Amino acid sequence: MLTSIRPDRDAVALAVSGLLGGLLLWVLGLHTQGGHSLSARWVTLVPLTAMAAAELLRRTAPRTALTIGTLALVADQFTWGNLATILMFTDVMYAAVLYGTPAAARRLPVATLLITVASTIGFLAWFHKPEALLIGLVIGLVSFIPALTGVSVRTHHSAADSARLAAAQTARLAEMDRTQAVVAERARMGRELHDMVANHLSAVAIHSTAALSIDDPETSRNALKVIRENSVEGLAEMRRLIGLLREGGEDDAPAAAPTLASLDALVEQTNVNGASSGLICTLEGAGDAVPDALPTPVELAAYRIVQESLTNALKHAAPGPVTVRLAHAGGVLTIEVTSVFGSRPGPTAPGSGAGLVGMRERVALLGGTITAGAEPDGDGTKIWRVRAELPVVERTMRE
Template structure:
């Protein structure tokens, strides 16, 4: 089944009706035609003029939907009009067909019409003058130029402006789309940063509260319960203070990328003391160079190192077996190494452990990735470093012969640990 032809545009219908009615009015008034005595009139009489007029008006209906067909039919109608007494309206409608073919037709058709009309204008100017050798012969080229080339050139200029406007509109749409993508990415990144900050600020305090409140409820010793309640109150107050600070940062409209009061390595001592108060045996190995003022670290590096140690101590409080937790911070030429090891395997016998969701490891990995550093977390032997494997997956069980007591008859027992190690690059010129 053949496809239906597109309906004419309503503006084209108006143009066709206006041309037809205008031609009929001039024809009825005896205007806009050549005299019958003209030598070029081969088909004399008033009625033959109406045929090319009606055909050209019908071609106007195709000026947008089928401009090439309309122009070719219009050329035939104009040729027929030249051997009659002619109608000025037929010529005017033909110029509109040329204009529409260049403006609405395919690019190849537009170029072909423009080149052919230009060539026809040149031929219509040169050949008659060369044959008749009179200045009046040049008028033929002028008429051809006005009827064919001028409408085509006008349509070409309008087409170029239209294409430029369309390209500008597409570029504006693409720019708006890229801006929206950037906005969504910025919002997502900010939400991730806020989630990391919120988790790191309150996870440590809430974990301690959960552990000590469970201990207070499970033990029937008044002294132990009173001590647990004191730890709970201390962690609650500190957690509320940290929450207020985070809320103040969110309300601040200064546009800073990091809070002005972001924790630094200077607060590492109080962080360790707080972990010890919660029952952890923490040993700190801090590079002496980090205490020198002239070796101050960039703020993002200090914040990331502090949060990694904080989250590692929180995880040790929730999941580690009894034993010593070691925190090591050493500075190399262009990087800061952070390593936290804690006992791995077994079950705490000095109290319950708080549940965890693994969000802490995700947050640590994201912080290190933002600084283009490396991060590993996993079981290790003797604190030698994390074993290869995903940092966010479940912890594997102790290896055969590598438990807390080592192999049978082995005089040098191997300690099974959980290690978190991060390398934070320090770019030249970033330090204070």
């Protein structure tokens, strides 16, 4: 508690300066009143000292300082008077408004104005002379003007604090937006990298395992051919992604996003890569069933879903048909990829589950739905079905 009422340096400086200045005026015999028969000259130092003590409390206890200062100012009127006492009171009044409670900041200017007006009217009625207006002017200068100045400074301080708070909040919001944007961009880059390269690397892994495990020159030759084709295509995809990540040089032309029109090539490539595993991939509904003008995000998401589903089939599907179906009805694009569920002979490629996560993220961003899992087929076998529904109306895309 003692620490909380300890005066600051400014208060000490004002108190010492006021006290020394008042002592100098007292030594020189300069008083605000010509003389007073009710007291000796030394009594003038009592309200001066009390006002200096009030100055010490101007910031830590402004209400107490104002009370002491008001009593000291009244007492000073019954002495020879000291100008330093009056000047220090103006600072105490100013500090009471500036550092006091909000209620005190509202009430003190009104109270001092009423006191000034009432005093002026009272002295005019008492003296019946125009000179009484000067007394009211002095009272206003000593009380109302310092209080009004304190209100003005306090208002500016409050506005500055509000501006700093708003700036800090804006900075925090900007940092949150930047962080979210970075996270979203990293997720998008991860999906693109996985979808573009996983297909090629899966084929490379499967066929390289076959070449190492089967001691047959023809098999090795075919495997190496597939490995080379997928390596070249994967390298091209990587270069395209690196080009997108660069800040933009003169030679970095933006690459076109894959479209549903290139699904034929994707299915054909899957047939080549999955031939050794007994996979036969077919595409249904990519012609008239799908409109020509689809929103770019929808078309890219549909292509990536098919690409990732074929990659998973290449990794895990049992020998048999792999069917890709596309349909468009009621403003919804439906993508369905089915393959035979079960174990298969020969090499397989490991999976991390990131592909399914990426597909769900793409669909969620577009406000669609997706399901993936094994289910029984009509002939007693099980199939793995991936089914996604993507809204294609403009309203949904804007939302």
